[in-house]
Amino acid sequence: MYNGGKIIAGLIIFIGLFTFPIFYNMGKTSTMPESKLDTPAIKELPEAERKCVESKEYMRANHMQLLDSWRDQVIRDGNLVYESTSGKKYIMSLQNTCMHCHSNKKEFCDKCHNYANVTPYCWSCHIPPKENEI
Ligand code: HEC
Ligand code: HEC
Numbered sequence: 001m002y003n004g005g006k007i008i009a010g011l012i013i014f015i016g017l018f019t020f021p022i023f024y025n026m027g028k029t030s031t032m033p034e035s036k037l038d039t040p041a042i043k044e045l046p047e048a049e050r051k052c053v054e055s056k057e058y059m060r061a062n063h064m065q066l067l068d069s070w071r072d073q074v075i076r077d078g079n080l081v082y083e084s085t086s087g088k089k090y091i092m093s094l095q096n097t098c099m100h101c102h103s104n105k106k107e108f109c110d111k112c113h114n115y116a117n118v119t120p121y122c123w124s125c126h127i128p129p130k131e132n133e134i
Protein backbone atom coordinates (compact mmCIF):
# COMPACT_ATOMS: atom_id res chain seq x y z
CA MET A 1 0.00 0.00 0.00
CA TYR A 2 2.47 2.62 1.14
CA ASN A 3 5.66 3.07 -0.82
CA GLY A 4 7.92 3.39 2.21
CA GLY A 5 11.09 3.77 0.17
CA LYS A 6 9.79 6.74 -1.78
CA ILE A 7 8.46 8.49 1.31
CA ILE A 8 11.76 8.13 3.12
CA ALA A 9 13.73 9.28 0.07
CA GLY A 10 11.35 12.25 -0.22
CA LEU A 11 11.82 13.08 3.45
CA ILE A 12 15.59 12.99 3.11
CA ILE A 13 15.51 15.32 0.13
CA PHE A 14 13.10 17.62 1.91
CA ILE A 15 15.26 17.83 5.02
CA GLY A 16 18.31 18.37 2.85
CA LEU A 17 16.74 21.27 0.98
CA PHE A 18 15.25 22.73 4.12
CA THR A 19 18.53 22.84 6.02
CA PHE A 20 20.71 23.70 3.01
CA PRO A 21 20.86 27.43 3.84
CA ILE A 22 22.08 26.62 7.35
CA PHE A 23 24.92 24.40 6.14
CA TYR A 24 25.67 26.68 3.26
CA ASN A 25 26.20 29.69 5.53
CA MET A 26 28.34 27.87 8.07
CA GLY A 27 31.73 29.51 8.38
CA LYS A 28 30.87 32.16 5.85
CA THR A 29 30.32 35.89 6.25
CA SER A 30 27.56 35.37 8.78
CA THR A 31 30.07 35.89 11.59
CA MET A 32 30.99 39.48 12.42
CA PRO A 33 34.53 40.48 11.51
CA GLU A 34 36.78 40.48 14.55
CA SER A 35 37.63 43.98 15.76
CA LYS A 36 41.29 44.86 15.38
CA LEU A 37 42.51 46.62 18.50
CA ASP A 38 46.24 46.58 17.88
CA THR A 39 46.78 50.34 17.46
CA PRO A 40 49.72 52.14 19.10
CA ALA A 41 47.43 54.12 21.45
CA ILE A 42 45.57 51.02 22.62
CA LYS A 43 48.75 48.98 23.01
CA GLU A 44 50.19 51.75 25.17
CA LEU A 45 47.37 51.39 27.72
CA PRO A 46 48.10 49.22 30.73
CA GLU A 47 46.21 45.96 30.33
CA ALA A 48 43.71 46.72 33.09
CA GLU A 49 42.76 49.97 31.34
CA ARG A 50 42.54 48.59 27.83
CA LYS A 51 38.93 49.61 27.53
CA CYS A 52 36.69 51.81 25.51
CA VAL A 53 34.91 54.90 26.78
CA GLU A 54 32.10 52.63 27.95
CA SER A 55 31.80 48.84 28.06
CA LYS A 56 32.37 46.93 24.86
CA GLU A 57 28.75 45.77 24.78
CA TYR A 58 27.50 49.31 25.28
CA MET A 59 29.81 50.65 22.58
CA ARG A 60 28.88 47.99 20.12
CA ALA A 61 25.19 48.77 20.47
CA ASN A 62 25.28 52.51 21.12
CA HIS A 63 28.39 54.19 19.69
CA MET A 64 26.30 56.04 17.11
CA GLN A 65 24.01 57.54 19.75
CA LEU A 66 27.02 58.35 21.91
CA LEU A 67 28.68 60.19 19.02
CA ASP A 68 25.46 62.10 18.32
CA SER A 69 25.21 63.12 21.91
CA TRP A 70 28.88 64.18 21.99
CA ARG A 71 28.37 66.34 18.93
CA ASP A 72 25.26 67.99 20.36
CA GLN A 73 26.91 68.64 23.69
CA VAL A 74 30.01 70.16 22.08
CA ILE A 75 28.29 72.22 19.42
CA ARG A 76 25.06 73.24 21.14
CA ASP A 77 26.10 73.39 24.78
CA GLY A 78 29.83 74.05 24.57
CA ASN A 79 30.40 71.21 26.98
CA LEU A 80 33.71 69.51 26.13
CA VAL A 81 34.21 66.83 28.74
CA TYR A 82 32.41 63.49 28.96
CA GLU A 83 32.34 61.60 32.22
CA SER A 84 31.93 57.87 31.65
CA THR A 85 29.91 55.57 33.90
CA SER A 86 33.17 54.53 35.55
CA GLY A 87 33.99 58.18 36.31
CA LYS A 88 36.75 58.57 33.73
CA LYS A 89 36.87 61.82 31.82
CA TYR A 90 37.24 62.13 28.05
CA ILE A 91 37.36 65.09 25.71
CA MET A 92 34.31 64.69 23.46
CA SER A 93 35.96 64.53 20.06
CA LEU A 94 35.54 62.12 17.19
CA GLN A 95 38.97 62.83 15.73
CA ASN A 96 41.00 63.38 18.86
CA THR A 97 39.43 60.83 21.19
CA CYS A 98 37.79 57.96 19.28
CA MET A 99 40.23 58.02 16.40
CA HIS A 100 43.24 58.49 18.65
CA CYS A 101 42.66 55.01 20.05
CA HIS A 102 41.00 53.58 16.94
CA SER A 103 43.55 54.98 14.52
CA ASN A 104 43.03 51.92 12.31
CA LYS A 105 39.77 53.23 10.89
CA LYS A 106 39.88 50.97 7.82
CA GLU A 107 40.44 47.82 9.82
CA PHE A 108 38.16 48.77 12.69
CA CYS A 109 35.28 51.11 11.84
CA ASP A 110 35.12 50.47 8.10
CA LYS A 111 35.36 46.71 8.27
CA CYS A 112 32.41 46.43 10.60
CA HIS A 113 30.41 49.07 8.74
CA ASN A 114 30.97 47.26 5.46
CA TYR A 115 29.73 44.10 7.09
CA ALA A 116 26.69 45.91 8.52
CA ASN A 117 26.20 47.84 5.28
CA VAL A 118 26.31 51.32 6.83
CA THR A 119 28.30 54.27 5.54
CA PRO A 120 28.58 57.06 8.10
CA TYR A 121 28.90 60.40 6.29
CA CYS A 122 31.14 61.94 8.97
CA TRP A 123 34.35 61.75 6.92
CA SER A 124 33.32 64.29 4.35
CA CYS A 125 34.15 66.86 7.06
CA HIS A 126 36.04 65.11 9.83
CA ILE A 127 39.55 64.06 9.00
CA PRO A 128 40.14 60.30 9.15
CA PRO A 129 43.36 59.17 10.83
CA LYS A 130 46.48 58.76 8.73
CA GLU A 131 46.61 55.01 8.43
CA ASN A 132 50.24 54.78 7.44
CA GLU A 133 51.14 55.72 10.99
CA ILE A 134 50.33 52.21 12.18
C1 HEC B 1 41.18 54.89 25.42
C2 HEC B 1 41.09 54.27 24.11
C3 HEC B 1 39.73 54.26 23.42
C4 HEC B 1 38.93 55.35 23.13
C5 HEC B 1 39.16 56.81 23.47
C6 HEC B 1 37.79 54.83 22.40
N1 HEC B 1 37.89 53.46 22.29
FE1 HEC B 1 36.54 52.23 21.41
N2 HEC B 1 37.52 50.62 22.18
C7 HEC B 1 38.74 50.66 22.81
C8 HEC B 1 39.09 49.32 23.25
C9 HEC B 1 40.37 48.92 23.99
C10 HEC B 1 38.01 48.48 22.86
C11 HEC B 1 37.82 46.97 23.15
C12 HEC B 1 37.17 46.87 24.50
C13 HEC B 1 37.09 45.49 25.05
O1 HEC B 1 37.49 44.55 24.38
O2 HEC B 1 36.61 45.39 26.19
C14 HEC B 1 37.04 49.33 22.17
C15 HEC B 1 35.84 48.90 21.64
C16 HEC B 1 35.01 49.67 20.83
C17 HEC B 1 33.85 49.19 20.11
C18 HEC B 1 33.28 47.77 20.15
C19 HEC B 1 33.97 46.90 19.16
C20 HEC B 1 33.38 45.52 19.14
O3 HEC B 1 34.04 44.64 18.58
O4 HEC B 1 32.30 45.30 19.66
C21 HEC B 1 33.36 50.25 19.39
C22 HEC B 1 32.18 50.23 18.44
C23 HEC B 1 34.18 51.39 19.69
N3 HEC B 1 35.18 51.00 20.56
C24 HEC B 1 34.00 52.66 19.19
C25 HEC B 1 34.54 53.81 19.75
C26 HEC B 1 34.06 55.16 19.54
C27 HEC B 1 32.96 55.55 18.59
C28 HEC B 1 34.81 55.98 20.34
C29 HEC B 1 34.62 57.47 20.59
C30 HEC B 1 33.30 57.84 21.08
C31 HEC B 1 35.78 55.14 21.02
N4 HEC B 1 35.58 53.84 20.65
C32 HEC B 1 36.76 55.60 21.90
C33 HEC B 1 39.51 51.78 23.04
C34 HEC B 1 39.06 53.08 22.91
C1 HEC C 1 31.48 46.00 15.78
C2 HEC C 1 30.97 46.72 14.64
C3 HEC C 1 31.22 48.22 14.54
C4 HEC C 1 32.40 48.91 14.77
C5 HEC C 1 33.73 48.34 15.19
C6 HEC C 1 32.10 50.30 14.51
N1 HEC C 1 30.80 50.46 14.15
FE1 HEC C 1 29.85 52.23 13.75
N2 HEC C 1 28.12 51.22 13.36
C7 HEC C 1 27.95 49.86 13.44
C8 HEC C 1 26.58 49.52 13.07
C9 HEC C 1 25.98 48.12 13.04
C10 HEC C 1 25.95 50.75 12.75
C11 HEC C 1 24.51 50.97 12.28
C12 HEC C 1 23.64 51.03 13.49
C13 HEC C 1 22.26 51.44 13.21
O1 HEC C 1 21.92 51.78 12.08
O2 HEC C 1 21.52 51.45 14.19
C14 HEC C 1 26.95 51.79 12.96
C15 HEC C 1 26.70 53.14 12.78
C16 HEC C 1 27.62 54.14 13.00
C17 HEC C 1 27.32 55.55 12.88
C18 HEC C 1 25.99 56.14 12.48
C19 HEC C 1 25.89 56.11 10.98
C20 HEC C 1 24.57 56.45 10.44
O3 HEC C 1 24.54 56.77 9.24
O4 HEC C 1 23.58 56.36 11.16
C21 HEC C 1 28.48 56.23 13.15
C22 HEC C 1 28.67 57.74 13.15
C23 HEC C 1 29.49 55.24 13.46
N3 HEC C 1 28.93 53.98 13.36
C24 HEC C 1 30.80 55.55 13.79
C25 HEC C 1 31.78 54.60 14.05
C26 HEC C 1 33.18 54.89 14.25
C27 HEC C 1 33.78 56.28 14.23
C28 HEC C 1 33.81 53.71 14.48
C29 HEC C 1 35.28 53.45 14.73
C30 HEC C 1 35.89 54.22 15.82
C31 HEC C 1 32.80 52.66 14.43
N4 HEC C 1 31.58 53.24 14.15
C32 HEC C 1 33.05 51.31 14.64
C33 HEC C 1 28.89 48.93 13.80
C34 HEC C 1 30.22 49.21 14.14
Ligand code: HEC
Pocket residue numbers: 067068070071074075092093094095096120121122123124125126
Ligand atom coordinates in the same frame (compact mmCIF):
# COMPACT_ATOMS: atom_id res chain seq x y z
C1 HEC D 1 29.11 69.07 7.13
C2 HEC D 1 30.31 68.77 7.87
C3 HEC D 1 30.21 67.74 9.00
C4 HEC D 1 29.75 66.46 8.93
C5 HEC D 1 29.24 65.72 7.71
C6 HEC D 1 29.90 65.89 10.26
N1 HEC D 1 30.44 66.83 11.10
FE1 HEC D 1 30.84 66.59 13.07
N2 HEC D 1 31.46 68.49 13.20
C7 HEC D 1 31.53 69.39 12.15
C8 HEC D 1 32.03 70.67 12.65
C9 HEC D 1 32.27 71.92 11.82
C10 HEC D 1 32.24 70.52 14.05
C11 HEC D 1 32.74 71.54 15.04
C12 HEC D 1 34.22 71.39 15.16
C13 HEC D 1 34.75 72.08 16.35
O1 HEC D 1 34.02 72.79 17.03
O2 HEC D 1 35.94 71.87 16.61
C14 HEC D 1 31.87 69.12 14.36
C15 HEC D 1 31.97 68.58 15.61
C16 HEC D 1 31.69 67.26 15.93
C17 HEC D 1 31.90 66.66 17.23
C18 HEC D 1 32.44 67.30 18.47
C19 HEC D 1 33.85 67.88 18.34
C20 HEC D 1 34.90 66.99 17.74
O3 HEC D 1 36.06 67.45 17.62
O4 HEC D 1 34.66 65.83 17.40
C21 HEC D 1 31.54 65.34 17.13
C22 HEC D 1 31.60 64.27 18.22
C23 HEC D 1 31.09 65.13 15.76
N3 HEC D 1 31.18 66.30 15.06
C24 HEC D 1 30.66 63.94 15.28
C25 HEC D 1 30.23 63.75 13.98
C26 HEC D 1 29.75 62.47 13.50
C27 HEC D 1 29.64 61.21 14.33
C28 HEC D 1 29.43 62.65 12.19
C29 HEC D 1 28.86 61.62 11.22
C30 HEC D 1 27.64 60.95 11.66
C31 HEC D 1 29.72 64.03 11.85
N4 HEC D 1 30.20 64.66 12.96
C32 HEC D 1 29.55 64.60 10.59
C33 HEC D 1 31.20 69.13 10.85
C34 HEC D 1 30.65 67.97 10.37
